[in-house]
Amino acid sequence: MSARIVGNSQLTTFDVLIIGSGAGAGPVAYLCAKNGLKVLVLEAGPNHYDHLDDPNQQPVPEHANDELKYQVRSFIDVDTRMDPRAWRTAPSDGDRLQVGDVNGLPKHVGGGMVHADVKMPRFEAQDFMMGTILGAKVQNANFADWPITYDDLEPYYAFAEVQLGIQGLKGANPFEPTRSTEYPMPPGVPMYLSTLMKTALSSSGYTAFPYPTAVNSQPYDGRPACADCGYCSDYGCPTNAKGSTAVTMIRKALLTGNCLLLAETRVQKLVMNGAKDTVTAVECIDPDGNTVQYSASRYVLAASPIEDARLLLLSDMGGTGVGNSSDMVGRNLMFHLQTSCVGIFNDRLHGHRGRTVDHGFADFRGVAASYDPNDPSTALGGIVEISGSERPINEAQYYAQIMRAILKFDSRIFKKMMRQSPFRDRIVVLTMQAEDAPQATNRVDLDPAIVDFFGAPAPRVTYANHPYELAASDYRSKLMVDVTDGAGKGAIFKNAGARWAAVTPRDTIPASAHIMGTLRFGSDPATSVCDATGKLHDVTNLWCSDGALFPTSSGYNPTMTICALSCWVGANMVFPGNPAQALT
Amino acid sequence: MKSLRRLRLVGPVHTRRDLFKYMGGVAVASALPAPLLGCDNGTTPPPQTGFFTDEERAALSALANAVLPPDDTPGGADLGTVDFIEGFLTAFDAADATHPPAIYAGGPFSGRAPYADDQGNPSTNFPTNSFATYLPLDRVKDAGWRVALFGSSALPNGAPNDAVLGSVTGLRDQMKAGLADAIKGSVDLGFGDLATLGEDDLITYLNKLEPTFHDLIIDLVSQACFCPPEYGGNKNMGGWQLSHFEGDQLPLGYSVWSTAQNKYVERADAPMSTPGGPDPEPLSDDVVAFIDNVISVFPTYAKKFS
Numbered sequence: 001m002s003a004r005i006v007g008n009s010q011l012t013t014f015d016v017l018i019i020g021s022g023a024g025a026g027p028v029a030y031l032c033a034k035n036g037l038k039v040l041v042l043e044a045g046p047n048h049y050d051h052l053d054d055p056n057q058q059p060v061p062e063h064a065n066d067e068l069k070y071q072v073r074s075f076i077d078v079d080t081r082m083d084p085r086a087w088r089t090a091p092s093d094g095d096r097l098q099v100g101d102v103n104g105l106p107k108h109v110g111g112g113m114v115h116a117d118v119k120m121p122r123f124e125a126q127d128f129m130m131g132t133i134l135g136a137k138v139q140n141a142n143f144a145d146w147p148i149t150y151d152d153l154e155p156y157y158a159f160a161e162v163q164l165g166i167q168g169l170k171g172a173n174p175f176e177p178t179r180s181t182e183y184p185m186p187p188g189v190p191m192y193l194s195t196l197m198k199t200a201l202s203s204s205g206y207t208a209f210p211y212p213t214a215v216n217s218q219p220y221d222g223r224p225a226c227a228d229c230g231y232c233s234d235y236g237c238p239t240n241a242k243g244s245t246a247v248t249m250i251r252k253a254l255l256t257g258n259c260l261l262l263a264e265t266r267v268q269k270l271v272m273n274g275a276k277d278t279v280t281a282v283e284c285i286d287p288d289g290n291t292v293q294y295s296a297s298r299y300v301l302a303a304s305p306i307e308d309a310r311l312l313l314l315s316d317m318g319g320t321g322v323g324n325s326s327d328m329v330g331r332n333l334m335f336h337l338q339t340s341c342v343g344i345f346n347d348r349l350h351g352h353r354g355r356t357v358d359h360g361f362a363d364f365r366g367v368a369a370s371y372d373p374n375d376p377s378t379a380l381g382g383i384v385e386i387s388g389s390e391r392p393i394n395e396a397q398y399y400a401q402i403m404r405a406i407l408k409f410d411s412r413i414f415k416k417m418m419r420q421s422p423f424r425d426r427i428v429v430l431t432m433q434a435e436d437a438p439q440a441t442n443r444v445d446l447d448p449a450i451v452d453f454f455g456a457p458a459p460r461v462t463y464a465n466h467p468y469e470l471a472a473s474d475y476r477s478k479l480m481v482d483v484t485d486g487a488g489k490g491a492i493f494k495n496a497g498a499r500w501a502a503v504t505p506r507d508t509i510p511a512s513a514h515i516m517g518t519l520r521f522g523s524d525p526a527t528s529v530c531d532a533t534g535k536l537h538d539v540t541n542l543w544c545s546d547g548a549l550f551p552t553s554s555g556y557n558p559t560m561t562i563c564a565l566s567c568w569v570g571a572n573m574v575f576p577g578n579p580a581q582a583l584t
Numbered sequence: 585m586k587s588l589r590r591l592r593l594v595g596p597v598h599t600r601r602d603l604f605k606y607m608g609g610v611a612v613a614s615a616l617p618a619p620l621l622g623c624d625n626g627t628t629p630p631p632q633t634g635f636f637t638d639e640e641r642a643a644l645s646a647l648a649n650a651v652l653p654p655d656d657t658p659g660g661a662d663l664g665t666v667d668f669i670e671g672f673l674t675a676f677d678a679a680d681a682t683h684p685p686a687i688y689a690g691g692p693f694s695g696r697a698p699y700a701d702d703q704g705n706p707s708t709n710f711p712t713n714s715f716a717t718y719l720p721l722d723r724v725k726d727a728g729w730r731v732a733l734f735g736s737s738a739l740p741n742g743a744p745n746d747a748v749l750g751s752v753t754g755l756r757d758q759m760k761a762g763l764a765d766a767i768k769g770s771v772d773l774g775f776g777d778l779a780t781l782g783e784d785d786l787i788t789y790l791n792k793l794e795p796t797f798h799d800l801i802i803d804l805v806s807q808a809c810f811c812p813p814e815y816g817g818n819k820n821m822g823g824w825q826l827s828h829f830e831g832d833q834l835p836l837g838y839s840v841w842s843t844a845q846n847k848y849v850e851r852a853d854a855p856m857s858t859p860g861g862p863d864p865e866p867l868s869d870d871v872v873a874f875i876d877n878v879i880s881v882f883p884t885y886a887k888k889f890s
Contacts, residue, residue: 046722062719064691065832068811075688079728081743081752099749189839189848190857219841225848227700227837228856238692238834264722287723344875348863352829353838353856392827396806400799402878409802411653411787413874418827419657419865422875425828426867449748453724478885485889499872500879502886 002050002062004287006109006261007041007254014040014260016573017282017296019267019311022111023562024546025302026245026253027160031570031582033258040260040296041250042284044303045107047263048076048236049246052109053254058222059247063114063236067391070235076106076115082453083107085306086460087509090441095460099450102461103335103510105304109263110236110246112304112513113559117233117356118214118242120166120560121383122157124365125150125177127554130435137371138468141437142332144551147523147532148568150177156567157560159583163252164563165220165243168212175362188217188226191354193388193428198359204483206363208386212560214243215355223247230389232356245563263287268456270299270315270322270542278540285454298541298573301519302566305333305548309444309518310459323519323536328529330444332517333461334436334553335510336382337469339477343428343484343501350425351388359386364432364476365555371468379472382433382555384480395424428498430480433514434473436553437466444518463510477503514558519548533576534569545569633674635756640763641666642779647766650790651805653783657826658819660805668808668817673733673756685721687729689814690714697836704842704849711835715814762797769793828864830854 015037018025025041033039049059069075078101085102088094105112126133131145158181168183170176187210190198198208215226226241240247253259264287271281271293281295301308309330313321321329364381372378399417403409417423447460484501521544522528525537528551534543545566547558554561571579636644648660675686695713698706721729730738735754736746743752770778773792775785790798808817810824812832818824824831838856839848850856879886 062691065834066689066812068807068815069688072807073687079725081731082724082728192857225841228839229834229837348860350860392810392829393807400802408791411650415653416868416871420867420871450745453727453744481885481887498889500875500888502882503884505884
């Protein structure tokens with residue numbers, strides 16, 4: 001565990017206090033600090049980087065190619081017994097159905113961006129207008145237009161792409177929105193299985209393209225080119241080739257001299273004035289267990305949507321929650337309903353060599369002009385990731401899971417499976433995101449009995465899928481199996497030996513790690529929590545800068561848009577009325 | 585992509601997170617020692633710490649081979665399952681201000697793979713092994729792991745939600761009790777001394793263990809046989825070898841940046857974007873038949889291709 005106090009420790013007064021250090025926090029921290037504001041970043045979890053604030057050398061991570069450390073012992077994921085969440089599908093389930101992990105994200109410096117394989121596509125222009133497109137057509141959902149357009153956000157996408165270091169190929173995705181810039185880096189080396197899939201998809205009329213990712217395909221910004229070690233999704237990067245906010249925007253903020261980061265400092269609540277319209281301080285537990293307060297002129301929620309909403313509710317126990325005159329705090333929580341198909345090939349495809357995902361296709365996202373409940377093909381799916389990256393501990397546990405499901409554990413077949421690796425070395429996994437219909441009943445509140453290690457009420461997630469995303473998933477899951485079958489669709493898979501394919505059953509509890517909504521932004525204080533700049537309607541000095549703002553989810557991975565939005569919020573904080581000035 | 589641990593088939597998901605259901609809770613009180621990056625004292629825990637008796641070690645070795653039988657490659661026992669599990673269960677025993685508990689090996693590199701030279705070829709320069717030392721835990725993780733290993737009584741007030749969820753039985757107690765039952769059960773069911781059972785009997789008996797302990801043993805043996813060897817298992821990297829898996833490959837990696845050529849160079853011995861050499865172990869008829877069976881009973885849309 002590296003330093004808990006990072007950056008300029010001489011700072012004692014702050015203009016901006018940011019809660020969290022992940023994708024929603026790094027950009028706003030950097031934009032504020034680079035424009036001269038004094039910034040305090042509070043991170044609940046530990047810091048796994050030495051030299052994070054050292055201008056003379058790159059950070060030294062504690063991350064490693066170690067499957068046991070990440071996949072079994074949860075090095076960067078939270079301990080779900082100490083940091084539990086409760087889950088149910090509806091109030092009729094009772095107080096809760098389960099306690100444990102509910103779509104958790106890591107708590108540490110860099111947040112969820114450290115464990116991600118950082119797929120960073122932009123949203124399409126239509127994704128900002130789903131209220132207009134779908135609002136009247138999908139019943140019992142709250143589709144809403146964003147208060148800003150794609151064109152408003154485009155310069156911030158471009159800025160963030162440069163800061164984070166995104167590889168990609170302009171124009172390769174036929175559904176890509178207009179871009180003002182090229183990608184900062186070209187695509188890196190593709191995995192063998194990606195090249196196979198690209199050809200097969202083409203024969204089916206689909207267009208696979210290099211996935212935009214925050215991974216260096218050449219030395220960039222002082223960080224090395226990715227070596228495609230394979231330990232990417234769910235792992236921290238040992239070389240800093242992955243452009244998580246920790247080693248990019250947070251580090252850049254620290255290097256300005258205007259930023260101090262305190263790790264293992266858990267914000268317990270916002271301290272409000274008597275009118276509950278101004279934050280006067282935040283109350284925290286410090287690394288040694290002491291209760292302390294920090295204050296600033298302005299405050300930013302960037303702890304991810306579930307924790308943001310939880311904090312507003314914790315800050316007004318016995319009341320309705322800070323910033324909640326609309327009763328919208330915690331509501332319209334969205335996860336992407338991910339649909340996965342596993343294809344098993346005769347041949348070894350060595351998917352463990354590579355960046356987890358380096359190609360995808362967006363044909364299942366398509367273009368939504370309308371929706372017909374009787375035609376599932378009109379429900380918007382999402383971008384499909386092409387992968388096959390696995391390692392042997394997960395493989396062994398997967399075989400055991402299969403055997404238990406069928407009848408009993410068969411030791412001799414288990415040993416052969418581990419030697420022949422049908423589900424590790426011979427797989428192609430297609431994973432589709434999907435438009436998640438926002439619903440007011442999908443929400444975060446506080447569990448009435450479950451608490452965390454510090455005694456604070458745990459967040460309770462009430463969530464059920466809408467028929468809209470279920471239709472999209474059902475319809476396109478069969479296409480995913482069929483596209484894995486080469487027969488009749490070109491010979492490539494047959495030659496490579498595709499033998500089986502299956503859709504994997506849905507998660508009982510969503511585990512997408514894509515978390516959006518809960519503090520949606522909009523122009524009407526009666527139906528939204530934050531305004532178009534991310535400021536809470538009800539609070540004079542409190543903003544949100546992460547995915548909690550999303551009114552709708554798109555069908556693309558959210559992190560690039562979270563980062564762009566965090567830049568937008570930061571720029572508006574620095575130069576209200578002329579935010580673009582902050583980018584120069 | 586979702587890792588396999590997040591992909592569901594049917595039945596209970598049995599993953600890292602679920603491992604906690606075996607574990608109990610509790611607390612600690614003391615904050616962990618301050619972090620010491622580069623501390624070279626927290627080495628791999630010595631095997632045979634005395635946590636297991638000789639009888640328990642023999643029984644656990646037998647069960648390790650029941651899960652992963654030896655053939656012309658090592659079985660679970662020879663791959664170090666007992667040392668791995670004992671090291672895990674005693675992770676806190678030798679911990680002090682300068683020796684973090686043996687939970688998380690360090691980073692970034694193990695020293696097994698070299699740096700690249702300027703042409704993108706392996707150099708003769710290897711990093712030091714930072715896996716050989718353990719990382720300090722923050723106070724939340726410290727509490728969590730103590731509860732997991734020792735149970736609710738490890739914290740002064742118990743685990744956070746014992747009143748609602750029930751108290752937690754620590755993994756150490758679960759393992760001791762499970763082994764005792766397994767040793768006794770082998771005799772009671774007429775198999776005889778667990779430590780000396782033949783392979784057929786061992787494999788049969790494995791599936792007669794109490795279900796929770798059965799699942800726990802399979803999980804831990806899987807971890808032991810395929811983890812980085814610094815944790816005490818995967819002896820001589822035999823688990824990775826039998827699985828034809830290269831293990832950790834940094835800082836070299838698979839696509840190697842050549843600073844001299846200003847481009848990527850792929851490794852001939854482990855290509856990334858092209859097919860590899862001959863399959864060292866193709867799918868056998870019985871494995872194909874097993875997958876055929878899996879696909880035929882799959883609960884969702886699935887196909888066997890012609």
